[in-house]
Amino acid sequence: MKDQLTFDTTDANTIADSDNVGAFLRTSDGTLLTHTDVSGKKALDVRIAEGIDVGVSFSAADSSVESWLHDGTGTAITSTGGAIDVNIASGTLSINDAALADTAIASGATSLAVADTAQDIVASPLANRKYLHVYNNDNRKMYIGQTGVSSSTGFPVSPGAYMELRAGASIDIEFVSAKATHDLRYLELS
Numbered sequence: 001m002k003d004q005l006t007f008d009t010t011d012a013n014t015i016a017d018s019d020n021v022g023a024f025l026r027t028s029d030g031t032l033l034t035h036t037d038v039s040g041k042k043a044l045d046v047r048i049a050e051g052i053d054v055g056v057s058f059s060a061a062d063s064s065v066e067s068w069l070h071d072g073t074g075t076a077i078t079s080t081g082g083a084i085d086v087n088i089a090s091g092t093l094s095i096n097d098a099a100l101a102d103t104a105i106a107s108g109a110t111s112l113a114v115a116d117t118a119q120d121i122v123a124s125p126l127a128n129r130k131y132l133h134v135y136n137n138d139n140r141k142m143y144i145g146q147t148g149v150s151s152s153t154g155f156p157v158s159p160g161a162y163m164e165l166r167a168g169a170s171i172d173i174e175f176v177s178a179k180a181t182h183d184l185r186y187l188e189l190s
Contacts, residue, residue, distance in 0.1 A: 099166070101130045101189035109137070110175075112182040118149045118174040125169035126188040132173065133187040135162040142177040142184065149174050 027033060034045045106126045112119055121134055121144070136142050136157045143154025144163060154176060157163050167173060175184060 099130065103128060103190045104188075105190075106188045108186055110184050110186065112142075112175070112177050112180060115178055115180040115182075116151070116176060118145075118147065118176045121173050121175050121184065121186055122188065126190050127169055128190040129169040129188050130166065131187075131189040132165045132167050133162060134165070134173075134175070135185040135187075136160060137183045137185050138177070138179065140177055140179045140182060142175050142182055144173065144175050147172050147174055149176050151176060151178065 035042045036045055104126055136159055139159050142157050143149055143151050145154040
């Protein structure tokens with residue numbers, strides 16, 4: 001299993017050696033997906049449950065995406081200013097985004113002091129933290145988890161990958177790696 005796929009569009013050999021990246025759309029059983037010409041543009045044929053048809057068209061000339069949506073009866077769904085019109089039939093719509101981080105931001109780097117020994121990702125967490133983003137800035141897999149996490153109990157994060165956590169400041173989040181000086185970056189939002 002590949003942890004990461006590198007695809008270099010400037011190197012013809014990389015393109016030829018890739019696993020059809022950017023070349024074909026296939027179903028889970030490997031069947032090629034079909035398309036239909038709509039006004040001289042290619043539209044992806046998609047059938048969604050309950051008779052809703054969705055067609056997506058890509059135009060090389062203007063690099064835009066156009067869509068045609070229909071409800072179960074075949075009536076076109078309308079839009080205003082590029083947004084789909086929504087009609088709430090009954091009830092009241094209220095919005096309360098308590099998850100919005102709008103107080104502070106902090107970022108930093110952490111280096112593992114001792115190989116195979118769990119260490120805090122953030123030494124002093126941001127007060128009232130709502131989100132923690134952790135980026136593996138090293139060439140080895142690292143593992144994230146609770147106090148004393150190990151490579152056998154932690155959540156794996158591959159090189160060049162990141163993990164987004166919705167975690168408050170009171171949660172002690174640690175990481176471990178087989179490599180001393182393993183480098184990671186973090187971003188906190190409160």
